[in-house]
Amino acid sequence: MATSKKDYYELLGLAKGASADEIKKAYRKMAVKYHPDKNPGDKAAEEHFKEVSEAYEILSDTTKRQQYDQFGHAAFSAGRGGGGGGFGGGFGGGIDLEEALRTFMGASGGGGGGGGGIFDNFFQGGGRSRNPNAPQQGADLRFDLDIDFEEAVLGSKREIRININETCDSCKGTGAESGSGKKNCRDCGGAGQVVSGGGFVQYRQTCPTCRGAGEVIEKPCSKCQGKGLLRNKRTIDVKIPSGVETGSRLRVSGRGEGGRRGGPAGDLYIVLHVREHEFFKRNDLDIVCEVPVPFQTAMLGGGVQVPTIHGNAELKIPAGTESGKIFRIRGKGVTGPRYGTGDQHIVVQIEVPQGLSGKEKKKLQEAAKILTDKHFPLTQKMRKAAATFYAHKKALEK
Ligand SMILES: [Zn+2]
Ligand SMILES: [Zn+2]
Incomplete structure (x- = not known):
């Protein structure tokens, strides 16, 4: 049974008294790190993802957390209360990956895209609609994309490959084999709820078998095994506008997880991560660049060629220019995704001649x-x- 199960707090790297907010934050960090889409084929990461999702499921629920604090894992093992069947989405023997992913992604909050940011949506709990028979919108998905500095400042087009759970075309997301009906759920007798626990701790929970519907499908769809969704590999064209930054999100409407029972698909959010450039640094729409200036040019004045993201530009340096002095070239910065173009700032770095011969040194002295x-x-x-x-x-x- 509950052999050497890891402590839920330890899994999330938290102390026992952690606040709800800390739990949420810790889970978010872990879930992003160990998410199966980020670690394809990595069984250990997948296992860890399930473990932290299970820990979050328990610790984010006040009642379950209290029980866990009091009894540890024993509070949820099948030994107590005689085969209670575990919690919520069927923890007990271990969490189902699909379920964990859904918990992580959450349901798209109807309007989609407005205000709150996807992470807020991710955590509005399970993603199940109140009425288990109602159409259900697919979850929003997140895809992290690394792009080059050049792509971020100039814009680009990319193709991404992604596995998406899409609405099963055979059962249209109902999960039922065509022509088959529904029957009363055996585990809850049609009530949609079961009572578990034993002794002095008893609690009512949504029936894990029918998820509160009170009835189950007579014959599950053979194509999707009754899930209503099929995992498909898709290639999606992404247009990256100029001026994006690390953390910028692109929304691809309707390319998230498929809906069920006639619900619309969720959206796909592409979160961008910009690789650093060797010379150019971004400061909002401005570009900052350190440029080596020959020692004699800094001393006597003259022109230097400086790189900008739009090509080479000529910069006049006055005589007696010190190291660290900053010059600005107007309009040579980044054009923002909405409006405006920045400038380029050039930080002078005086370059002293290297490898002088004896003769040359003498002349200069x-x-x-x-x-x-x-x-x-x-x-x-x-x-x-x-x-x-x-x-x-x-x-x-x-
Ligand atoms: Zn199906
Ligand atoms: Zn049931």
Whole structure:
């Protein structure tokens, strides 16, 4: 039975007194990390995903959490109360992956896309409609896509391959073989609820067999085994607009999980992750770029070629330019997905000549003789400040 089951708090990396909010956050982090779509074929990740989903299912429910805190895993093992059949979606022997995924994804909250952000939807609980026979909208799906810096600032087109649970075309999402009817659920006698637990802890729960409907399908659809959904590989064209950033979400309407019993499909959300570029950094719509400027150009002034995301540009550098000085080229930044174009900021990084020969050094030393203290105001300023500091120090030490 309940052999060496892991502690639910430990699984989520939490202490016993964790708040509901902490539990939600910890689960979200773990679920994203171990989600099967992110770890295809990785059995260990899938196992872990199920475990954390089970932990979340229990700890996010006040009643179940209380029972767990009091009795540990024994509160839910089949030993108590004689084969109570476990909780909710049929935990007991272990959580069903499909069920865990549904819990994770949740149901799309009707309107779709408005306000709240998908993660809010993810956690509005099970994703089951109140009436188990009513049409049910498919869950929203999330797909994480890594893109290059260039694609983010200039826009691009991508094809993504994704496994989607789509409405079964044979039973139209009802789960019933065509022509077959429904019969009373044996486990709850048609009540839709069962009483489990034993001794002084008794509780009523939705019947896990019929999920509260009170009746079950007589003959499950042979194509989808009664699930109403079929897992299909799909290729989806994605247009990435210019100016997107890490965390930007693209919504592909109707490409989420298929609906059941005539319900519409959910939406697919593509969450973008932009890879870093070697030189260019983003600051909203502006581009910041450190540009090496030859030592003599910084000293005497002149033009330098600087890269921008729109191509090379010429930048005039005045004589006596210091390292770290920032120049701006207007309109050479990113064009936002909605409006506006940013600038490019160039941070000067003075490059000192490398690999001088003996002869070259000699010539330069000769030329450098014309430089005196007055050519180096920063050095002078610092010398003065240091002298003042030492004078104070001496006075204090007396
Ligand atoms: Zn079917
Ligand atoms: Zn039932």
